[in-house]
Structure formats: C-alpha cells, structure tokens
Amino acid sequence: MNDKKTIEYHRFTLRINEALFLVVKEFAEKNKRAIGKEIEFALENYYQKQI
Numbered sequence: 415m416n417d418k419k420t421i422e423y424h425r426f427t428l429r430i431n432e433a434l435f436l437v438v439k440e441f442a443e444k445n446k447r448a449i450g451k452e453i454e455f456a457l458e459n460y461y462q463k464q465i
Contacts, residue, residue: 428453 430438435449442452 438452439449442449445452
C-alpha cells in the first residue's frame with residue numbers, strides 16, 4: 415500500500431534578469447540542486463516565514 419501524497423507540479427515560464435539568474439545558479443550548484451528546485455526551495459522558505 416502506498417501512503418505517500420501525490421504532489422502536482424505546474425510548469426511555467428519565468429523571466430528574471432541575468433544577474434539574479436547567475437546568483438540562483440551559483441546557489442543551486444553549491445546546494446547540488448537544479449535551478450528550478452533552488453527557486454522552489456527559496457519560495458517555500460520565504461512563504462513559510464510569512465505565515
């Protein structure tokens with residue numbers, strides 16, 4: 415029996431300036447994550463602090 419919750423993912427285009435992209439890319443490499451996952455991680459942390 416599989417008790418894990420199913421997570422839906424949504425794909426969309428994100429346009430950010432090159433300087434910010436390079437910062438995110440650097441953090442992603444440092445944390446051994448894909449750039450998209452690094453952005454997701456940052457957003458999750460930001461919004462958890464807002465609640």
